[in-house]
Amino acid sequence: MELFEAIKGRRSCRNFSSEPITEDIIMEIIEAGTWAPSPLNGQPWEFIVIEDNATKEMIYQEAERCRKWGEEASGWKWLGKYRVDFLKSAPVLIAVVGDPAKTGLDAYLDEGGVGYQYACAAAIQNMHLAAHGLGLSSLWFTLYDKKKMREILDIPPEKNPVSIVCIGKPAGEIPAPPRKEVKEKVRFVR
Amino acid sequence: MELFEAIKGRRSCRNFSSEPITEDIIMEIIEAGTWAPSPLNGQPWEFIVIEDNATKEMIYQEAERCRKWGEEASGWKWLGKYRVDFLKSAPVLIAVVGDPAKTGLDAYLDEGGVGYQYACAAAIQNMHLAAHGLGLSSLWFTLYDKKKMREILDIPPEKNPVSIVCIGKPAGEIPAPPRKEVKEKVRFVR
Numbered sequence: 001m002e003l004f005e006a007i008k009g010r011r012s013c014r015n016f017s018s019e020p021i022t023e024d025i026i027m028e029i030i031e032a033g034t035w036a037p038s039p040l041n042g043q044p045w046e047f048i049v050i051e052d053n054a055t056k057e058m059i060y061q062e063a064e065r066c067r068k069w070g071e072e073a074s075g076w077k078w079l080g081k082y083r084v085d086f087l088k089s090a091p092v093l094i095a096v097v098g099d100p101a102k103t104g105l106d107a108y109l110d111e112g113g114v115g116y117q118y119a120c121a122a123a124i125q126n127m128h129l130a131a132h133g134l135g136l137s138s139l140w141f142t143l144y145d146k147k148k149m150r151e152i153l154d155i156p157p158e159k160n161p162v163s164i165v166c167i168g169k170p171a172g173e174i175p176a177p178p179r180k181e182v183k184e185k186v187r188f189v190r
Numbered sequence: 191m192e193l194f195e196a197i198k199g200r201r202s203c204r205n206f207s208s209e210p211i212t213e214d215i216i217m218e219i220i221e222a223g224t225w226a227p228s229p230l231n232g233q234p235w236e237f238i239v240i241e242d243n244a245t246k247e248m249i250y251q252e253a254e255r256c257r258k259w260g261e262e263a264s265g266w267k268w269l270g271k272y273r274v275d276f277l278k279s280a281p282v283l284i285a286v287v288g289d290p291a292k293t294g295l296d297a298y299l300d301e302g303g304v305g306y307q308y309a310c311a312a313a314i315q316n317m318h319l320a321a322h323g324l325g326l327s328s329l330w331f332t333l334y335d336k337k338k339m340r341e342i343l344d345i346p347p348e349k350n351p352v353s354i355v356c357i358g359k360p361a362g363e364i365p366a367p368p369r370k371e372v373k374e375k376v377r378f379v380r
Contacts, residue, residue, distance in 0.1 A: 012227050027373075047375055049377070121311030
């Protein structure tokens, strides 16, 4: 697929078909992630590929818990109807786990390092594009408590389960959400 | 350019030719950024395009200050020789500014929102890929104090100057830095 076609055509998918994904395809998507840039080339990422239904169910339950918490905390009524079933129906979930020890110079800032998280986010964007380029669809998911996710996925306390990427064949067409005019977002200093 | 060719061929560039970039190309790169996903489609990004030499000089001076701070804080000797001249030689710097008010549900977490920063990082990765696809090269730069960068670029205190993307024609070939075997980074839960 052509690059700009991939960038503009990628959609966030919340309704997957159950069609399985081969290990080759999964590895191709993850490899795309690992080509992202990172502070000092630290490659501060690991990938946990979840295909097991019992583990998906635990992640789903945790997301449901956080959805209810979120509805209460925010007062956003639409969260009451928001379904996270895609965590069970997507054939593959990939947890992207970041290593704060590989964050580069910002490790020395008082507020702590974010560079490793930026690198993981860049890797995730590569993965979304790769999935789309391979005829699949994906979702960037973060609605869970990190401590709880460490327990579910057996992640050591010093690592950060940055996000979960849900991947599968989309069950239907996904319209592009409206975007602001690019010009509204840009200022020139000349 | 083909998607996977772009993902695997993108390099971090620290040596730019002074050849200018047209506004059309700049806007195309920024538009690619705006196709990234974001929490609740909040599009929590703004872009400041810096082509003015005096402003580049101020950013350079700030980066130099932070480089010296970093060398002292980390004890990393190589920082003594690290040049940030690319901040002056790159024809265009684009500051990507994030809006913490558009971070989605994680606004309600004690530790504060990171979702808007992930979205900005995804936008930046799209920009890197777009630049590469258009025959240019780029660098993801974060070595500056945020407060100072707000002053230089007249950014309000509630916004976060997440990163600066340096863009231009590369002045030479850039080898791919070594990457770990993908398999070393992956665990399956089946």
